[in-house]
Amino acid sequence: MDDLEAFRTEGRRLVDWIARYLEGGEKLPVLARVRPGEVRGSLPASPPEKPEALEAILADVERIIVPGLTHWNHPGFFAYFSNSSAPPAILAEMLSATFNVNAMLWKTSPAATELEVVVLDWLRQMTGLPEGMFGVIQDSASSSTLVGLAAAREAVPGLEARRRGLVGQARLRMYASDQAHSSVEKAGIVLGIGQDGLRKIGTDADFRMDVRALAAAIREDRAAGWTPFAVTATVGSTSTTSIDPVPEIADVCANERVWLHVDAAYAGSAAVVPELRWLLRGCERADSLVMNPHKWLFVPVDLSAFYTRRPEVVKAAFSLVPEYLRTPEESVAPNMMDYGVSLGRRFRALKLWMVIRAFGHEGLAARIREHVRLAQVFRGWVAQDTAFEVVAPTPLSVVCFRWRGQGLSAEDADRANEKILDSVNLSGEAFLSHTKLGGRTVLRLAIGNVRTEERHVQKAWDQIRNAVGLVNR
Numbered sequence: 065m066d067d068l069e070a071f072r073t074e075g076r077r078l079v080d081w082i083a084r085y086l087e088g089g090e091k092l093p094v095l096a097r098v099r100p101g102e103v104r105g106s107l108p109a110s111p112p113e114k115p116e117a118l119e120a121i122l123a124d125v126e127r128i129i130v131p132g133l134t135h136w137n138h139p140g141f142f143a144y145f146s147n148s149s150a151p152p153a154i155l156a157e158m159l160s161a162t163f164n165v166n167a168m169l170w171k172t173s174p175a176a177t178e179l180e181v182v183v184l185d186w187l188r189q190m191t192g193l194p195e196g197m198f199g200v201i202q203d204s205a206s207s208s209t210l211v212g213l214a215a216a217r218e219a220v221p222g223l224e225a226r227r228r229g230l231v232g233q234a235r236l237r238m239y240a241s242d243q244a245h246s247s248v249e250k251a252g253i254v255l256g257i258g259q260d261g262l263r264k265i266g267t268d269a270d271f272r273m274d275v276r277a278l279a280a281a282i283r284e285d286r287a288a289g290w291t292p293f294a295v296t297a298t299v300g301s302t303s304t305t306s307i308d309p310v311p312e313i314a315d316v317c318a319n320e321r322v323w324l325h326v327d328a329a330y331a332g333s334a335a336v337v338p339e340l341r342w343l344l345r346g347c348e349r350a351d352s353l354v355m356n357p358h359k360w361l362f363v364p365v366d367l368s369a370f371y372t373r374r375p376e377v378v379k380a381a382f383s384l385v386p387e388y389l390r391t392p393e394e395s396v397a398p399n400m401m402d403y404g405v406s407l408g409r410r411f412r413a414l415k416l417w418m419v420i421r422a423f424g425h426e427g428l429a430a431r432i433r434e435h436v437r438l439a440q441v442f443r444g445w446v447a448q449d450t451a452f453e454v455v456a457p458t459p460l461s462v463v464c465f466r467w468r469g470q471g472l473s474a475e476d477a478d479r480a481n482e483k484i485l486d487s488v489n490l491s492g493e494a495f496l497s498h499t500k501l502g503g504r505t506v507l508r509l510a511i512g513n514v515r516t517e518e519r520h521v522q523k524a525w526d527q528i529r530n531a532v533g534l535v536n537r
């Protein structure tokens with residue numbers, strides 16, 4: 065397996081294959097067409113006894129794995145929050161695996177730690193976050209939110225949850241809108257806050273947190289004996305990309321002395337566009353914040369940027385240093401293992417660094433600006449077609465809409481929209497996903513792929529209109 069000649073030969077061939085895949089990926093069906101168990105059935109049930117040639121293994125990647133993939137790098141990928149990998153980041157992943165450093169301590173790879181510090185500071189500057197915010201890379205926004213809320217719990221005076229646990233202690237309560245991502249609730253489950261410890265606050269007609277309801281809920285909970293400790297505001301909610309009024313939420317948090325965490329997992333990246341910096345208004349007052357370059361900054365999964373104004377609290381929540389991890393530099397250089405759950409940490413900073421350098425701030429901003437324009441173009445087409453309706457504001461690159469199903473009951477119209485979605489997704493040209501708003505089925509077209517152009521959005525719209533014809537036949 066240390067046959068470096070075969071590595072050279074297959075490596076060259078693989079890079080060519082990757083380039084062809086990226087060039088021609090749109091000829092593949094975006095959504096995998098395999099049935100459950102089909103890929104597994106094509107693979108040997110037991111491992112090989114003898115070594116196999118790289119050539120044979122890579123042939124199976126093409127024969128078995130590729131047909132079983134949903135192609136996130138396809139420019140017709142419009143589901144969830146679409147994300148994509150730019151070539152510099154693909155090369156960075158190869159380098160990261162080549163170096164295979166573990167960025168747990170400064171000493172275990174000084175360059176990995178220091179590049180992480182620098183590149184997260186670059187991203188902070190590019191998005192207009194204030195100086196002094198400390199950044200650390202986590203694997204996902206779910207982990208970043210867990211870290212932020214664990215720090216919030218650590219900051220509760222006199223609780224000492226880290227040492228004493230929560231049994232027999234004050235009941236903690238945290239708040240997020242009814243549009244917040246499930247990772248907030250999951251963090252509550254992990255941290256012992258419990259699902260009852262999350263109070264979901266209602267939203268206005270534009271799906272933004274109702275700040276008066278938040279303030280009233282905190283007051284009411286205090287009176288009832290709860291200990292409010294954290295609010296998660298969402299900048300770019302998952303269903304509609306709504307943006308909570310962070311400045312007003314920050315006022316409530318300051319008055320009530322509770323931690324403000326901001327989930328900007330999707331929308332944070334858009335703040336690299338100068339005219340979209342307003343998105344993060346108020347976030348300079350956040351105690352912690354997450355944005356995911358692996359969602360909308362063309363960096364492959366996984367890379368989540370976690371920022372905090374209070375790194376000492378995050379460290380107090382997580383740092384646990386056994387003798388074998390002690391180093392003489394710990395007082396002068398950060399050890400990133402102190403700011404999260406994992407000890408071992410991949411060298412993720414490399415891919416963000418390479419993407420920022422290869423695109424430049426302007427190049428990244430131009431791509432995101434174009435995605436926002438394309439969303440407005442698509443919204444215009446939907447709005448002009450009386451058979452359809454747009455059902456939420458489109459501040460960024462996601463359009464929520466549905467086929468009206470005039471004359472049908474609500475249930476039948478919902479079912480028709482589900483069929484339209486299935487039909488579009490079966491076409492192989494586009495992949496969209498759905499959500500529920502006000503109890504009704506809604507289709508989402510989410511633009512975010514670095515290779516998506518207007519012709520791909522046009523093709524998706526053609527497929528949607530075709531599907532209406534098919535469903536109503």
Ligand code: PLP
Pocket residue numbers: 145203204205206207245247298300301302327328329330356368
């Ligand atoms: N927060 C928001 C607003 C999201 O939309 C998502 C995922 O789409 C997440 C958090 C979770 O992201 P991750 O997959 O990085 O955990």
